[in-house]
Amino acid sequence: MFTCRFYLLCLVTILYISLCVGNSNIKKCVETEKNALLKFKAKLIDTNDSLSSWKGQKDCCIWEGVTCDNSTGHVTMLNLQPPNTIPQLGGNIDSSLCELQHLFSLVLSFNQLEGKIPDCIGSLVQLTYLYLDNNGLVGAIPHSLGNLSNLLGLDLSNNEFLFVNDLEWVSTLSNLSYLDLSYSNLSQVLDILSPLTKLPSLQHVKLDFCELHQFNLNSIPLINSSNSLLSFTVRGNYFTSLSWVFNVSKVCTHLDLSSNSLQQNIPDGFKNMTSLECLLLSNNKLQGSIPKSFQSLCQLETLDLSSNKLSGQFSDYMQHLCSEGYDIIDLKLSDNQLNGTLPYNIGQLSNLQSLSISSNKFSGIINESHFSNLSNLRYLYVDQNPLSFNFSSNWIPPFQLIDLSASSCNLGPNFPLWLKDQGKLIFLQISNNGISDYFPEWFWDLTSSLTYLNVSHNKLHGALPKSILSMEVGSSEIRWDFSFNNLSGQLPSFPPQLTLLSVSNNMETIGLLGQFQKLQVLNLATNNFSGRIPDSFDTLQSIETIHLNDNNFTGKFPPLTNCRKLKLIDFGDNNIEGTIPTWVGENLHQMIVLRLRSNKFQGSIPESLCNLSHVQVLDLSNNNITGNIPHCLYHITALSNTTLSREPISYELSGLISFRATSLPSFSDKAIFSWKGANREYEKNLRFFVAIDLSCNQLMGEIPQSITVLIALVSLNLSSNNLTGFIPKNIGHMKMLESLDLSKNHLSGTIPESLSNLSFLNYMRLSFNNLSGKIPSSTQLGTLDAYTYTGNPGLCGPPLLKDCPEDSINTHKNDVEGDDDDDDDGFISYGFYISIGLGFIIGFWGVCGTLVLKTSWRYAYFQFFNNICDPIYVQLSLFIARMKRRFQVQD
Known part of the structure; x- marks a missing residue:
């Protein structure tokens, strides 16, 4: 759609340039229009000086983005869309623009313009193209745009804060061919279809993410189906029914209803939409089987039914193909409940380029007969199905795949030999396939094109070849995952374009690392690496996460002063010694997770760590750290602000998404933490985990009162230290606490009553201290067991069996006064007897x-x-x- 629009604009531009070249009598721009453009510029924010040519002494017809009529000097085109769609202009659209009454094309797309659309734009009656999309415009779309009867294209999409309560003004745009109001709020519009079907030239409509719940079904019988509408897109709305679709257009070729709330069986009405070339119904709740009526859609090139609840056997659908055969190019059925075997007659789809059947219940064997005629196949997605691949060792596929995703199938136990001839592979995902083999030598010839490689969770063994040292990979971004195998030997250097490298959970021994200029994620966890962490890590200027945990690294904390983008450091469970460097808090201001547990760190906690305002997980447990808990922890915003936006530590490789036939899920980083006494791994939920763990050290002094300001904390563990003094009385202000462990210290005094305010608290350990007095009673604290408080001889009251002294005194009084009814003891007093006597x-x-x-x-x-x-x-x-x-x- 965008490409067509672009070509149309280019054609118009070339036409005007031709006129300019052929006309020797060229006039300069009209002075009043030059002044109007300067007023318009004055209200813009041009941080990149992209309008540097807009100067009063120059002819405005040679200004950047301005085109004039050579015979009249009037400005006819204004195109300020930035190259590469990187925003350059901000500010407001000034009404002075409306003085350009001879404009027939106004393009301000892909900027950062704000404010309202001037109502006076409706006076530019010669406009044929108005594109204000991909900005930050707000307010009501002016009805005056209905005066622009010459408009061919109107695009106000991707502004998000535009709205309109009535679309009747659209019906007067009699020449309109292209309309895009995506991301505008149309929830209050009562009738959308009627105005659209009144436009005899309308061919393309996009109303994506417009908060539409349902069209006015009462108006549908009155609508004459459009004889011109070719594409109709209403993706990301709230439609629950498909009944209205079949009356919208007689000639529709592109229909997109994906990401709605459709939840019935697919109706048979599609059999009448024989012109359909692209049908997108993904991300709904459609049920039942794929209907037989689809056999009538012989023009269909793309069918996307993924992410629904469709069931039945896929072979039944293949039998419904029309006798002439489909020209289908792209077939997406992933994330459903389809079952049965993959039918052999899928080979009839000789034009098929993309096949996606991932995450279904397909079973059985796949062999060369399934693919013998699919010479055009480029994208194959069969993940998460109990399928077995059985190809002869000398089989040469007729296709050249670009993308193969076959995780959690059964390609093993040998490495799949048929991949040898797939020299164009860019994306290869064959994790968890039971492959128990060495990497064949020919495999490394494929890596010159591999942007994404995931062979994790297999049983691959042997060493990675040194040939990787000399490889030159063409892609600018590379992600390779060798984790959870049985690889051994030295770790070779990898291509410098690598952005993610994971060799965790193998048996590697440390080798040299190359100069990774683009590496963002490095995961060497759970291996047998030993020795010092190389100082060369400081050259990883793009690095954002480092996992070196569960190894045998020794020496001191490596210099990472130049790694200013670091968000996660996990050096846990090693033998690193020395003090925690002060520069960690002074240089690494993007840090979110700092995990140094189970090492040999000494000295005190540097106060510079309080400068890490984004840190939401601080784990220094199981070391030899001494000194006091810093009072300045309340400076860490992520720990004290519950409204702070917390995003997962994730990465998307834009270079991958561009070629894939399906979207590439972003990589979310993960980490292991102690939670309620047990180690747990957090990935997408990592952003919700806000914790401090300083347990098993030699910390002294009191728990600072300022720690109660950390109201975003979910977990606080200060156990097994030498802390003294009282539990802060305002600890109940930490309303988000779910886990609290202060056990095995030397804390004294009573348990603060404010603990009763912690409604989320479901794990607490105060055991083995010197606490005394009565345990506070509340509904939440009443769910905790006696082990929570054991080892405190001075504590009494439930859930402990030891009664408090005041309870014993009351019991003794009741016995002396002869009241045999225990339930009434609390009511007998001197006042009671006086009342009886007076009565x-x-x-x-x-x-x-x-x-x-x-x-x-x-x-x-x-x-x-x-x-x-x-x-x-x-x-x-x-x-x-x-x-x-x-x-x-x-x-």
Whole structure:
């Protein structure tokens, strides 16, 4: 779409240049229009001086991006789209631009323009192209744009903060061919289809990510299907139904409904859309099987049904192909629940270039018969399926793959020999395939083109060849992963273009490292590397993460003063000694994770670490660090700010994405941390892990009160030190704490009541200190076991079995006062008895006093009492006599 638009603009430009060359009577630009352009420039922010040619003494027709009519001198084209789409201009679009009444093309795309779209642009009635896309424009799209009846192309996409409540103004753009309002908010528009179908020349519509929930279904019967609309894209909205689609266009060739909320079976209505060449329904919740009606779509070149809930056997779909055969080029069915074997007749798709069936339930064997006719195949994705590859050792594929992704299948146990002839491979993903073999020598001939190589989680053994030293890889960005194998021997130097290298979890021994100018990620963890960490690491100026953990490195902390982009350092579980350098906090200001646990570091924690404002994980545990906990830790913003945006430590290689037929997932870095007493690995959730672990050192002094300012902390571990003093009384301010370990210190005093405020706390250890007093009671603390508090002789109360002294006193009082009902003991007091006495006195004299003073009342009372007693006495005597007779009792 963008390419077509670009070619059209180029054609118009060439036409005007031709007119300029052929006309000898060239006029300079109109003075009023020159002044208007200067006013427009004055409101722009031009940090790169891209408009340096815009000077008053020069003819504005030779200014950068300005084109004039040679016969009139009027400005007719203004194109300030930057080369390579790298933004150059900011600021606002000034209304002075509206003085250029002869403009027929206005292109300000891919800048950083802000503010509103001037309403007066609707007065530029000669405009045929208006492109303001990929800026930062805000506010309502002016309805005055409906006056631009000559418009052929209108693109306001990718501004994100534009909105419109009514699209009726669009219906007056009778010549409009291209419309793109993607990322504008159209959620309040009641009727979108009607205005669009009134445009007789409209061919391309893009309404991606416009917060559309559903079209007005009542208006659909009134809509005459468009006879011109070729492509209709509404990706990333909230549609749940497909019923309206079939009435939009009779000639549609490109339909994109991906990333919506479609959740029914795919309807049979597609059988009438016989002109479709591209159908994209990925990232929805579509169910059921692939419909038989798809056999009518004989023009289909691209079908993307990936990331849905489709089920059934793929072979059934292949039987529905039309008798003439598909010209399909790109078939994407990944991330569904399709099952069965891969049918042999897939070979009928002789034009197939890309096949993606990853993450389904396909099983069975794949052999050369499946691919014998697929000479055009370039991209093959079969990951995460229990498929077995069974090719003869001398088979030569008819295709030349660019991209093969076959992780978690079964290519082994031998290294796949058929890859020998795939000399154009750029992306190779064959991890977790049960390959138990050496790397064949011919394999390293392929690496001259490999941008991405992942052979991890196999059983590859032997040494990496020294031939890698002389390899020249053509790509500017390379990512190679040899981790989780049985490789041994010295680590050779790798190509200088390497951006990610992982040889973790092998049996490597250290060798020389090359001068990696672009290396971003280095993972040598869990090997047998020994010796000092090379000083050459300081030359890795692009490095962002280094994993050297779980090795036998010795010596001191290596100089990394030039590695100012470092975000993660993991030197844990080695034998590195000396002090933690002060320059770590002075130079490495991008640091997010600093993990130095289980080494032999000595000395105190340098206060310069408090300058690492982005650090969200600080793990210095299991060393010989002495001194006090720095009071300045509250300076670390990432630990004290809960609203801070936390992104995963991830990397995307743009050079890879450009050639892939499917998107390349970004690499997210990972690290291992102690969490609630156990080691856990964090990858995408690493950004949510905010922790300090200073346990198992020789730290002294008190826990600083300032530590309670670190309200973003999720985990705090200060156990197994020599800390003294009290637990900070405001520790309850640390509302995000889920894990707290202060055990095995010399802390004294009572447990702060504020701990009861930590509603997320589900793991706590205060054991083996000198704490005393009653354990605070709360719903959250009540879920913790007795081991949380053991080893503190002075503590009492639940969940410990030891009662507190005040509880024993209350129990003793209740026993002395003779109250046998334990539930009522707490209510018996001196006030209780006084109340009883006053009640008796008032009640007694309230009755008896009136009888003494009032003779008539006294007579009536005794008469009433006498009348009551006599019958009771008679009945009682009769009852006693009957009992005596029954039990034969003698008087």
